[in-house]
Amino acid sequence: MAEAEESPGDRETASPRPLFAGLSDISISEDTPVEGEITIPMRSRAREFDSSTLNESVRNTIMRDLKAVGKKFMHVLYPRKSNALLRDWDLWGPLILCVSLALMLQKSSVDGEPGGGPQFAEVFVIIWFGAVTITINSKLLGGNISFFQSLCVLGYCILPLTAAMLICRLVLLAGPGPINFMIRLFVVVVMFAWSVIASTAFLADSQPPNRKALAVYPVFLFYFVISWLILTFTP
Amino acid sequence: MAAVDDLQFEEFGDRATRATSLAASPDAATVSIEDPSDASKHQPGPPGRLGREEDDELLGNDDSDKAELLASQKKSSPFWTFEYYQTFFDVDTYQVFDRIKGSLLPIPGKNFVRLYIRSNPDLYGPFWICATLVFAIAISGNLSNFLIHLGEKTYHYVPEFQKVSVAATVIYAYAWLVPLALWGFLMWRNSKVMNIVSYSFLEIVCVYGYSLFIYIPTAVLWIIPQRTVRWILVMIALGISGSVLAMTFWPAVREDNRRVALATLVTILLLHVLLSVGCLAYFFDAPEIDHLPTTTATPNQTVAVAKSS
Numbered sequence A: 001m002a003e004a005e006e007s008p009g010d011r012e013t014a015s016p017r018p019l020f021a022g023l024s025d026i027s028i029s030e031d032t033p034v035e036g037e038i039t040i041p042m043r044s045r046a047r048e049f050d051s052s053t054l055n056e057s058v059r060n061t062i063m064r065d066l067k068a069v070g071k072k073f074m075h076v077l078y079p080r081k082s083n084a085l086l087r088d089w090d091l092w093g094p095l096i097l098c099v100s101l102a103l104m105l106q107k108s109s110v111d112g113e114p115g116g117g118p119q120f121a122e123v124f125v126i127i128w129f130g131a132v133t134i135t136i137n138s139k140l141l142g143g144n145i146s147f148f149q150s151l152c153v154l155g156y157c158i159l160p161l162t163a164a165m166l167i168c169r170l171v172l173l174a175g176p177g178p179i180n181f182m183i184r185l186f187v188v189v190v191m192f193a194w195s196v197i198a199s200t201a202f203l204a205d206s207q208p209p210n211r212k213a214l215a216v217y218p219v220f221l222f223y224f225v226i227s228w229l230i231l232t233f234t235p
Numbered sequence B: 001m002a003a004v005d006d007l008q009f010e011e012f013g014d015r016a017t018r019a020t021s022l023a024a025s026p027d028a029a030t031v032s033i034e035d036p037s038d039a040s041k042h043q044p045g046p047p048g049r050l051g052r053e054e055d056d057e058l059l060g061n062d063d064s065d066k067a068e069l070l071a072s073q074k075k076s077s078p079f080w081t082f083e084y085y086q087t088f089f090d091v092d093t094y095q096v097f098d099r100i101k102g103s104l105l106p107i108p109g110k111n112f113v114r115l116y117i118r119s120n121p122d123l124y125g126p127f128w129i130c131a132t133l134v135f136a137i138a139i140s141g142n143l144s145n146f147l148i149h150l151g152e153k154t155y156h157y158v159p160e161f162q163k164v165s166v167a168a169t170v171i172y173a174y175a176w177l178v179p180l181a182l183w184g185f186l187m188w189r190n191s192k193v194m195n196i197v198s199y200s201f202l203e204i205v206c207v208y209g210y211s212l213f214i215y216i217p218t219a220v221l222w223i224i225p226q227r228t229v230r231w232i233l234v235m236i237a238l239g240i241s242g243s244v245l246a247m248t249f250w251p252a253v254r255e256d257n258r259r260v261a262l263a264t265l266v267t268i269l270l271l272h273v274l275l276s277v278g279c280l281a282y283f284f285d286a287p288e289i290d291h292l293p294t295t296t297a298t299p300n301q302t303v304a305v306a307k308s309s
Helices: A006-013 A018-025 A044-052 A058-077 A092-104 A120-140 A147-156 A159-172 A178-206 A209-231 B015-023 B036-042 B053-059 B061-074 B082-089 B093-104 B112-117 B124-148 B162-192 B201-221 B227-253 B258-283 B299-308
Strands: none
Touching: A058 A092, A058 A147, A058 A159, A092 A120, A092 A147, A092 A159, A120 A147, A120 A209, A120 B082, A120 B124, A147 A178, A159 A178, A159 A209, A178 A209, A209 B093, A209 B124, B093 B112, B093 B124, B093 B201, B093 B227, B112 B201, B112 B227, B124 B162, B124 B201, B124 B258, B162 B201, B162 B227, B162 B258, B201 B227, B201 B258, B227 B258
């Protein structure tokens, strides 16, 4: 326990320091020990988590993560400038979206004809390596976003394109034709614009102002390639 | 507290006295960071560089000393840190646009490297221009094939996604391995013949990367299924990017043996021609081939098919 040694100090520092004028009036005798308790206002919920997540049921754990993922989906669908996507990043959503998109892009090709659509691994690689490349690019340009936050945003903003893929597959059940193609084109273009707008709403603020276009263009290219994959899908 | 006068910077005399004191050791190479207009008067320069006044505008001798000093100051982080690689992305949006514009409008007599890059080579331009070009060629090729075979009953559309990896390999190999070979070659010739102009590896990568930009709109326009239109586009693109490359590398090999210099330039241009013609041939089906005999083929077209096969 430290004793207060303010009285000798007061005499030295009192006069040329108008800033601490009030201190010279305070003096604590040497007999009084100074002690106390420092409490930092923490979120008490965190302490409960630490002790009780081991004991909770599996359903609780899964539902908690699913709710976090669902909340982020809502943020992507209605892009506002909020920090929720960036603050608590997680990669579950991107994984779910990536796997579902890659599965939907599979065609039931019995004969392995060359020059077909992308394989599952190719879609996976494009999405993840594309996102990593864009993240590294934005960090090299001087952006102050963390690596996983950027991956999280880019992955979640694939949601409109996954929805477009679903709609395209349903539309293709009606049979090929030019009207079919027009509908698919319109849907893919709208969803592509939605993805780009959503991701730039989250990412653009973290870039230095004179390099925003340099950091946004690769995002545009990334979603353009995915949109092309979706548009050219033929069962 | 120290008096204000003590903090005054000591003057070591003006430039004239400094120059005379340094003139005592005439062999010393003095580099002073001053206005470019004054620098040509003051620098004695190393003994190898005779004053070639007509080349100053092209080569920027006074700029190159200052630029080298700045360049050596810039890259001081060791290569395993992230900051080292950040120095290669130290460009603003308007700088990238200026460099792209410079590659589209080659002005005779202006060197692309000296004018636009100025010892700040960036890797952003080459990397993303190559990436865009890869996808532009693959997508345009696919679209063009689709449009050519549109009416045929037996044609089943395939996205041909595997061609993207072929395109990526070819274009990135061209944009990185050819500059590596060229840089090695220029370094080797530099050791034999004293050249005024020498480019660093990154500057050569930069020139090659930005010179490929013209192929992006060319690839999009190659969708038009007309033979003559495609070849005219090839000529235009080759003319523009070839002249950028030629004007950049001519000052670097000019000092050399005449034949070596010409051979170097011819090789550079030949590789460029090979790239564009190869891309056109592989990714874009010829407009008259693959038409089934049921379509009305005039004798002219069959002759063209026979000639091109």
